[in-house]
Amino acid sequence: MSSTKYTLDRIEDGYAVFLKYPEEEEQLIILQSAMNKPVQVGDRVLIEEINDIYHIEILLEETEQQKTEVKSLMERLRNKNK
Template sequence: MSLTKYTLDRIEDGYAVFLKYPEEEEQLIILQSAINKPVQVGDRVLIEEIDDFYQIEILKEETEQKKAEIQSLMDRLRKKNQ
């Protein structure tokens, strides 16, 4: 498996569910114990499978940028509904 970009959508029952970026239609479900570092919901990552373990690189700048965009949208929605 080559390096592929994903976004962590959720963690359920010990599994991390990643959505392939940018379409976010294809899922990659990984047992949390097979992940090499802690990840949080919303993190944008690069994933490479190596010997049944997943090497994950968190893309901090992209993650922070996306979180800022989402926060801005939420703020505008709140103002609109007041």
């Protein structure tokens, strides 16, 4: 099975809600205890399911780039309202 790229949108009641990248329209909801490692909201990851365990690879460079872009957008929106 191949890995698929997702962004962690939120964590609710012990479940991680991922949005499939890049469209972010399709959701993947995974019980946190079924993941091989913890993740944080906003992390861009590759996910592969093997024997009912979701193997997560955090894409650090893409995650940091996304956080920088979001921060920049927020600053522009704040400055626009002044």
